[in-house]
Amino acid sequence: MVMSKNQADVAVVGSGATGLAIAYGLRRLGLDVAILDAGDRGPRASTANFGLVWVQGKGPQSPAYARWSRAAARAWPELAAELKDATGIDVDLRQGGGLYLCLSEKDLAARMETFSRIREALDGDYPFTVMDHAALAARVPAIGPEVVGGTFCPEDGHINPLKMCRALQSAFVGAGGRSLCLGSVERVTPLSDGGFRLEAAGGTCEAGKVVIAAGLGCHKLAPMVGLTAPVAPQRGQLLISERVRPFLDLPTAHVRQTAEGTVQIGDTKEETGLDTGTTLAGMIAMARRAVRLFPVLSGVRLVRAWGGLRILTPDVAPIYAQSDSCPGAYVATSHSAITLGALHAGPVARWIADGTEPFAHFEVFHGKRFAIPATAAGE
Ligand SMILES: Cc1cc2nc3c(=O)[nH]c(=O)nc-3n(C[C@H](O)[C@H](O)[C@H](O)COP(=O)(O)OP(=O)(O)OC[C@H]3O[C@@H](n4cnc5c(N)ncnc54)[C@H](O)[C@@H]3O)c2cc1C
Numbered sequence: 001m002v003m004s005k006n007q008a009d010v011a012v013v014g015s016g017a018t019g020l021a022i023a024y025g026l027r028r029l030g031l032d033v034a035i036l037d038a039g040d041r042g043p044r045a046s047t048a049n050f051g052l053v054w055v056q057g058k059g060p061q062s063p064a065y066a067r068w069s070r071a072a073a074r075a076w077p078e079l080a081a082e083l084k085d086a087t088g089i090d091v092d093l094r095q096g097g098g099l100y101l102c103l104s105e106k107d108l109a110a111r112m113e114t115f116s117r118i119r120e121a122l123d124g125d126y127p128f129t130v131m132d133h134a135a136l137a138a139r140v141p142a143i144g145p146e147v148v149g150g151t152f153c154p155e156d157g158h159i160n161p162l163k164m165c166r167a168l169q170s171a172f173v174g175a176g177g178r179s180l181c182l183g184s185v186e187r188v189t190p191l192s193d194g195g196f197r198l199e200a201a202g203g204t205c206e207a208g209k210v211v212i213a214a215g216l217g218c219h220k221l222a223p224m225v226g227l228t229a230p231v232a233p234q235r236g237q238l239l240i241s242e243r244v245r246p247f248l249d250l251p252t253a254h255v256r257q258t259a260e261g262t263v264q265i266g267d268t269k270e271e272t273g274l275d276t277g278t279t280l281a282g283m284i285a286m287a288r289r290a291v292r293l294f295p296v297l298s299g300v301r302l303v304r305a306w307g308g309l310r311i312l313t314p315d316v317a318p319i320y321a322q323s324d325s326c327p328g329a330y331v332a333t334s335h336s337a338i339t340l341g342a343l344h345a346g347p348v349a350r351w352i353a354d355g356t357e358p359f360a361h362f363e364v365f366h367g368k369r370f371a372i373p374a375t376a377a378g379e
Pocket residue numbers: 013014015016017018019020036037038039040042043044045046047048049050051052053054183184185186213214215216217218221235236237238267308309310311332333334335336337338339340
């Protein structure tokens with residue numbers, strides 16, 4: 001069916017990592033898909049993150065999220081290869097395992113305790129190894145003497161998140177998807193004969209289905225179609241260095257060497273509202289920790305620092321939901337959309353297209369899990 005410019009089978013609000021992956025997946029399934037985005041001025045976690053495709057530590061309170069993260073890591077190689085074929089863009093996916101390095105016995109003990117809990121919840125199927133200083137030094141000779149030990153997960157990896165978004169955008173457009181330059185979506189209204197109207201600053205779009213994948217914007221848009229997405233910002237500052245000789249061939253939770261040779265150093269966790277700034281105190285703390293982990297970084301020049309906003313749900317697990325009151329309206333958001341990208345392009349897009357649930361009881365990720373029961377609300 002030929003559609004006029006601002007109509008589509010599915011309108012996806014948000015062209016960050018989540019929206020792009022879902023839009024690409026839907027287009028791949030043959031649907032006419034339009035993306036609407038507010039533009040570059042708002043906070044965009046997808047251009048401000050650490051680039052980990054990370055399994056270890058995910059889901060201490062949610063076995064489903066732990067399994068989901070593992071499935072995502074397994075699905076990434078196929079998507080990376082497909083994007084390379086379609087666009088020529090190599091997203092620099094490396095999945096040789098990842099490390100969390102501890103500078104205190106207390107930190108290491110806490111991680112071991114958390115990981116044991118996750119392993120138990122996953123019936124023993126949760127791969128990680130605890131390594132002491134000597135074992136780590138044998139694997140990564142550049143670690144500093146203060147590193148007491150760490151955890152290794154063979155399923156961890158990293159990617160270039162900017163290339164990931166560029167490749168998804170390029171593959172989406174190359175496959176016939178459309179990005180509508182209409183600015184911020186202000187209203188989403190269900191239509192009486194089915195479908196939705198999206199009103200944006202620069203025009204409107206009508207679509208049979210709507211997917212709200214607007215990061216922090218989900219909070220405002222989801223209730224317009226009977227959904228809930230109580231996401232809140234948390235600032236993370238990051239640093240990047242000049243290029244240095246290869247010294248680290250696998251990512252760690254706080255320091256990773258990129259394919260280009262730069263060193264990315266993270267991160268802070270700050271409750272500063274929508275402020276994406278940087279602070280000297282934050283930068284000093286990150287740089288000091290990085291040098292304690294890898295003394296080779298002492299004297300290396302930092303070339304850039306920035307702050308990005310995480311998109312946190314109250315339990316840190318993702319939200320995927322279809323509206324009960326407005327069927328055809330969906331919300332999708334998570335605080336690790338780089339890691340989860342391959343599932344967003346695959347099973348999540350399939351679920352939106354034809355209702356096939358990615359796994360039994362997928363409603364575990366519905367936003368209504370945060371609803372306060374009437375009794376608890378003080379009745
Ligand atoms: C410091 C830091 C480190 C991180 N490290 C990692 C990591 O290592 N691995 C990992 O997996 N994740 C990491 N993350 C999280 C990851 O970056 C996010 O999960 C991901 O980028 C979220 O993508 P998104 O598309 O949902 O949101 P965003 O990237 O924020 O995109 C949302 C889009 O929606 C648009 N929008 C919002 N409101 C509207 C509206 N009303 N109308 C139209 N458009 C709208 C915005 O313009 C934006 O483009 C990190 C985040 C931070 C901040």
